[in-house]
Amino acid sequence: MNNMEFSLLGLILLFPCFTAVLLLFTPYNMVKIIGLSASCFNFLLSLILWIRFDNSTAHFQFLESFSWLPSANIEFGIGIDGITIYFVILTTFLIPACLLVGWTSIQHSIREYYIAFLVLESLMLAVFVTLDLLLFYVFFESVLIPMFFIIGIWGSRERKIRAAFQFFLYTLLGSVLMLLAILLIYFQAGTTDYQILLTTNFSEKRQLLLWLAFFSSFAVKVPMIPVHIWLPEAHVEAPTAGSVILAGILLKLGTYGFLRFSIPMFPHATLFFTPLIYTMSVIAIIYASLTTLRQVDLKKIIAYSSVAHMNYVTLGIFSLNLQGIEGSILLMLSHGLVSSALFLCVGCLYERTHTRLLKYYGGCVQTMPIFSILFLFFTLGNISLPGTSSFVGEFLILSGVFQTNPFVGCLAASGMIFGTAYSMWLYNRLAFCNSKYHLFTAYSDLNRREILLFLPFVFGVLWMGLFPEVFLEGMHVSVSHLIQHGNF
Secondary structure, three states: OOHHHHHHHHHHHHHHHHHHHHHOOOOHHHHHHHHHHHHHHHHHHHHHHHHHOOOOOOOOEEEEEEEEEHHHOEEEEEEEOOOHHHHHHHHHHHHHHHHHHOOOOOOOOHHHHHHHHHHHHHHHHHHHHEOEHHHHHHHHHHOHHHHHHHHHHHOOOOOHHHHHHHHHHHHHHOOHHHHHHHHHHHHHHOOOEHHHHOOOOOOHHHHHHHHHHHHHHHHHHOOOOOOOOHHHHHHHHOOHHHHHHHHHHHHHHHHHHHHHHHHHHOHHHHHHHHHHHHHHHHHHHHHHHHHHHOOOEHHHHHHHHHHHHHHHHHHHHOOOOHHHHHHHHHHHHHHHHHHHHHHHHHHHHHHHHOOOEHHHOOOHHHHOHHHHHHHHHHHHHHOOOOOOHHHHHHHHHHHHHHHHOHHHHHHHHHHHHHHHHHHHHHHHHHHOOOOOOOOOOOOOOOOHHHHHHHHHHHHHHHHHHHOOHHHHHHHHHHHHHHHHHHOO
16 A cells, blocks of 8 residues: 555544644643544545545555564554444544534533543544554553543533443453453464454364453443443443443444454354354343333433444344344444434433433423424434434344344344334423423524534434445445355
């Protein structure tokens, strides 16, 4: 690859960090403008990267590397393929939204708030583009640090410190076994270079042990039941922007890890443990959907809904066929848009009333008509209405699962019924029911900044729902190569 190509990918990766350093010396009244402008510029760079991306090859593109630990034969290599490119774009898309949503609600430590999100952006991008297993682990765990401060410092309630530590410890402890597995791989292969490891043969017994070690880390991030306890608590206590990035990106790190490492590196173990994944995913879909029906906190409702949707993704990934895996990638992208937009909607309500308890709301359609229309649109997207982004993903996932196990497909399809139930119940209570508390006594609809914030999400949901081939075309060759490599 030529220097221009590396400069583009390297700039996307490092530019947020450079901006964060610049903000340390920026006048206080210019921090917001520079931070938001830099994040928007990075998003435009990622779109240029997408335009320059070659859909006809499964090889990694924009490759570049430099020596990190020469004595240990470890290099910091970066590159993207048809799977990675979409997560890079999703990350750079959501960061400006996170900065914009806190434009007025964040009243203290504003400089540190913007620095935390810009550093977090670079770390998340590094997780997706790094091609070294050890460095993947480093960045995979490093994202916990800025997220810990975002929840603990700018959280909305008194339990935020507890939620921050719970989030940090759950996800960190789940990854200890993965580090041991990486060391075992290094001692066998003599390298942690991902492209070399794809050609390394591990014994069947060793594959089982390594797969379980990686699973212990990725399952917590998804999250899969029973290691999901940290997610609702973290969502409730995090600021709105923290919930957006949690739902939009951090939950995808686990499923991305399954796609990138567990399936291609340990194909025998993947086939062996597929029934376990099917069982855990179906239980999570049904349990999380039923649990959502009894929640009274708006954020917890969307958080448990995210658990159900992300376990649809694991079903699609481990169907190990083209339809299921492509559907899981589409649903991850769709969930990043729809769930993030729903958390933004809750944030708009919280800024006006400073409560998220559902009983205090009702009749929003009278005082917030524009908000009610947007909330209905994203609610329909959440239940996978045809024409929205989630429909294509869930349809492909169920098609893939039915090919491998029709019984599991039927059980998973029941989650769509539960999803419709809790989504429509939520919208009816929020928009139409009369509340005795009457928090909205006057017209208090969305302002211009909030409307502009939601429009890109509306466009993205409709674009993915009406023209999914634009996204499927880019990932098709890479997913086909993934399946062929594992001989599934």
